Amino acid sequence: MKTLLLIYALLSISNVYAFRLITNTSATFSSKEVKFHVTSNSTCSNAGISNTELLSIAEDAVNSYWNKVPSSSLRLKKGSIYNTTDALYLTGELCASDSVSSCDPATTVPTAGDIIIACNSNTTNFPNSAYLAISAPNNVSGSKITGAVVLINDTPTTAFAGLSYAEKRSVLAHELGHAVGLGHSNRNYALMYYQNSDKLFRLSQDDIDGITYLYPNQVIDSCSGILGSLDLKNDPPAGGKGALPQLKINKIFLFNMAIAPTIGFLILMIAKFFTILRFKLDNHSVVK
Amino acid sequence: MFKWILTLLLITFQYPYSAHAFGLQSFKDLHLSIGTWLENYGQVQINNSGDTNDDFEINPYLTAGLEYELKPQFSLLPEVGWVIQRTENDISKNIFFLRGDFIYSPWEFLRLRLGTSFVMTSISASGGEDTLRNGSGTEVYYIPAERRTATNQTLDLGVEYIKDNMGVKLQNYIFAWNESSERMITYSLSFNYYIPMKDLL
Numbered sequence: 001m002k003t004l005l006l007i008y009a010l011l012s013i014s015n016v017y018a019f020r021l022i023t024n025t026s027a028t029f030s031s032k033e034v035k036f037h038v039t040s041n042s043t044c045s046n047a048g049i050s051n052t053e054l055l056s057i058a059e060d061a062v063n064s065y066w067n068k069v070p071s072s073s074l075r076l077k078k079g080s081i082y083n084t085t086d087a088l089y090l091t092g093e094l095c096a097s098d099s100v101s102s103c104d105p106a107t108t109v110p111t112a113g114d115i116i117i118a119c120n121s122n123t124t125n126f127p128n129s130a131y132l133a134i135s136a137p138n139n140v141s142g143s144k145i146t147g148a149v150v151l152i153n154d155t156p157t158t159a160f161a162g163l164s165y166a167e168k169r170s171v172l173a174h175e176l177g178h179a180v181g182l183g184h185s186n187r188n189y190a191l192m193y194y195q196n197s198d199k200l201f202r203l204s205q206d207d208i209d210g211i212t213y214l215y216p217n218q219v220i221d222s223c224s225g226i227l228g229s230l231d232l233k234n235d236p237p238a239g240g241k242g243a244l245p246q247l248k249i250n251k252i253f254l255f256n257m258a259i260a261p262t263i264g265f266l267i268l269m270i271a272k273f274f275t276i277l278r279f280k281l282d283n284h285s286v287v288k
Numbered sequence: 289m290f291k292w293i294l295t296l297l298l299i300t301f302q303y304p305y306s307a308h309a310f311g312l313q314s315f316k317d318l319h320l321s322i323g324t325w326l327e328n329y330g331q332v333q334i335n336n337s338g339d340t341n342d343d344f345e346i347n348p349y350l351t352a353g354l355e356y357e358l359k360p361q362f363s364l365l366p367e368v369g370w371v372i373q374r375t376e377n378d379i380s381k382n383i384f385f386l387r388g389d390f391i392y393s394p395w396e397f398l399r400l401r402l403g404t405s406f407v408m409t410s411i412s413a414s415g416g417e418d419t420l421r422n423g424s425g426t427e428v429y430y431i432p433a434e435r436r437t438a439t440n441q442t443l444d445l446g447v448e449y450i451k452d453n454m455g456v457k458l459q460n461y462i463f464a465w466n467e468s469s470e471r472m473i474t475y476s477l478s479f480n481y482y483i484p485m486k487d488l489l
Contacts, residue, residue, distance in 0.1 A: 018377040020418050020429035063469070070464035070472055071409050071438040131423045183429030184420040186377070189336045194421045199338035208332065209381060213411045216438035269354050269366065273315065277488075 019192065019210030020183035022136065025143040028181050028214050035079035036062075036115040036150075036176065039089045044119035046154045048161035049168070051081055054117060054152070057165070061173035064201075065191060066180075069208050074215035076176060079114060086110050089118040094125050094134055094151055105138035112139070112147045115179045117172075119154035126153040132160050132196060135175040148179035163196075170200040182210045315485040316363060317355040321457070323478025325349040325371045325383065331472055348372045349383075349476065355391075365389045365401075378431050382410045387444065401446035405461055410437040440464075448480065455480040 021027075036058055038051040049057075055078060062076035092108035105111075109120075120126070125134055131153055139147030150172070153160050163171065170191060177192050185192040190204040203211075330342040353367025371383035389403035415433030419426050446459030461474045 019379070020420065021432060022429060024415075024417075024430040024433075026430075026432055026434070068470045068472070070467070070470050071440055073438075128424060184422060184427070186418075186420055189333050191333075194423065197336045199336055200333065201338050202331065202333045202340065204333045205328065205341070208328065209379070209411055212409060212438050213432055213436050216409075216436045217440055219406070219439040219441050269315075269356060273354060276315070 018186045018190075019206050019213070020185065021210075021214070022178055022181055022183045023140060023143075023145075025140075026181070026214065027137060027140050027143045027145045029074070029145045032073045032215065033075050033077055034114060034180065035077045036117055036179075037079035037082035039086075039116060039118040040081045040083045041085060041087070041090060042117075042119040042152075042154075044152065044154055046121065046156055046158050046161065047119050047152050049119075049152075051119075054119075054172075055079075055081065057168050058117060058172045058176065061169045062176060064169065065173040065203050065207070066176065066211060069203065069211055071208070071212040071217050072215045073217045074180060074211060076115075076180070082112075082116060084110075089116065089149075089151075090120055090154070091122055092120070093122050094120075094136055094138065094149060105136055105140070109138060109149050109151070112149075115148045115150060115176065117150045117152070120151035121154045121156075122151075123155060125151055126155045126158070129153070129155075129157040129159045132158075132163070132171050133175045135178040137179060137181065145181060150175040150179055164198055166201075167196055167198050170198075171196055177207070177211070180211070181214045182207075185210070314357050315354065316357040317453075317482040317484055318488060319351075319353045319355050319365060319367065319480060319482055321351045321478040321480040323349055323457070323476050326475040326477070327371075327383075328472050329475045347374065349478075351478070355482070361393045363391045363393075365391055365403075378416065379411065379413045381412075384408045384410070389444065389446065393450075397450055399448040399450060399455070399457075401444065401448065401457075401459065403444040403446070405442045405444055407440045407442055407461065407463075408437050409440070410435060412436070442474075450482075453482045453484070455482070 038055045038058070040051065042051045042054065044050065044054065059078040062078075066072075067075055088108055088110055092110070093106045094109050096104045096106040125131070133150060133152045135148065135150040137145040137148040139145065160168070160171070174191055174196070182192055184194050185204070185206045187193060187204055187206050188195070189200075190206045191200055192207055192210065324345070325347040326345065327347065328341070330340050332341050333339070334341045349369055349371040351367045351369035353365050355363050355365045357363045366386075366388040369385045369387065373380055373382045375381075385405045385407045387403055387405035389401040391399050391401050393399045411432070412435035413432040416431040417428050418431055419428050440463050442461040442463050443465040444459055444461050446457055448455045448457035457476075457478050457480055459476050459478070461476070463472045463474065464470045
């Protein structure tokens with residue numbers, strides 16, 4: 001009994017998982033590389049940041065958090081200053097006013113591909129200074145996100161302007177987490193917790209598991225992947241030394257070269273083991 | 289570097305395919321182990337003071353494998369393993385791995401290991417809703433409704449102290465070993481038991 005209790009205690013001491021998703025369809029971007037842009041008309045006068053600074057902090061945010069997860073295939077990439085004169089990015093409402101419990105994307109903030117970051121002063125989006133930023137995938141079809149919007153609180157009472165660089169970075173990382181499909185976590189040390197902190201230097205395991213769930217890395221992700229690809233380029237430069245086909249080894253091919261023999265070896269060893277075992281048992285029976 | 293490791297792995301794992309290598313005497317031990325899996329050790333946030341998971345924690349895992357002796361001091365050890373399922377807040381996580389080690393034993397009591405693992409991280413839940421804080425109010429979020437599995441290949445290094453048929457092993461598993469910006473390292477500490485094949489057969 002004591003042993004059982006000890007085993008139970010050991011199994012109980014473990015990491016915990018609490019990530020949630022922002023859509024009930026586990027919606028994700030279909031591309032593993034998603035770009036984020038900042039609108040050109042975002043002056044962010046109350047938030048106290050220029051659009052180029054915003055883009056730069058967002059880049060630092062993804063590189064410090066989401067792009068560091070090897071079990072996730074998602075890579076967020078810095079885009080550009082998105083040329084637009086559409087004032088609805090700055091003043092539009094993100095969540096429909098009839099949203100009761102969750103944020104149903106409104107039609108007032110324009111939809112676009114990728115992730116659009118803007119400074120916004122709509123007081124329905126930001127009823128008080130407790131809201132530093134909001135975001136949501138606002139271009140979703142079934143389980144596919146085509147576009148998302150991140151809005152920084154640019155109302156006169158915004159607290160964003162008073163944040164340290166590290167806090168702004170973690171706020172942007174949190175909002176980009178929503179943009180790619182993650183909801184909140186109830187772990188107060190997770191990046192996806194609803195409150196910001198100036199000491200969120202890394203992702204928690206909960207954040208890592210969430211992004212891994214939404215965008216699982218696949219070493220083998222297609223039939224051709226199973227075979228790997230050792231491509232002999234068909235179009236070598238004409239004549240001369242370059243006429244020899246060039247060898248292009250991809251990551252999957254490398255994987256197969258390393259792992260496939262291991263799998264084969266394991267199977268062979270197990271088969272051999274049982275063959276020998278059977279032979280021995282048969283012999284033993286004969287002797288008896 | 290990439291090609292060098294590839295070549296080493298190829299030589300290592302292809303060698304036993306030869307008929308010559310498959311002699312009865314080459315099966316040395318059945319290997320069983322139990323230990324703790326220290327996932328992303330020292331690299332994830334564990335509280336809102338900024339601390340990381342660099343304390344010892346217990347996430348039990350089990351492995352089984354067959355050791356194949358190539359020649360004295362050198363052997364191969366393919367094994368399968370499972371990090372025992374953890375479930376919390378309706379979300380379950382299993383980690384399975386298939387791995388192989390090339391083992392060099394400079395002394396009887398010490399073994400150095402170089403290997404690779406195919407790690408499958410499986411996360412699942414059965415769906416539903418959860419109301420959580422958001423700003424000054426609350427909002428509904430969703431619990432995953434299916435199983436999804438991520439796969440990774442790791443580069444593994446390990447050291448093991450052996451006495452008689454038992455050993456203690458510290459091993460690391462380097463995820464994204466060829467991408468320094470996203471590299472993460474998991475460690476395992478295990479107690480190993482070797483059952484000689486001659487006792488089994």
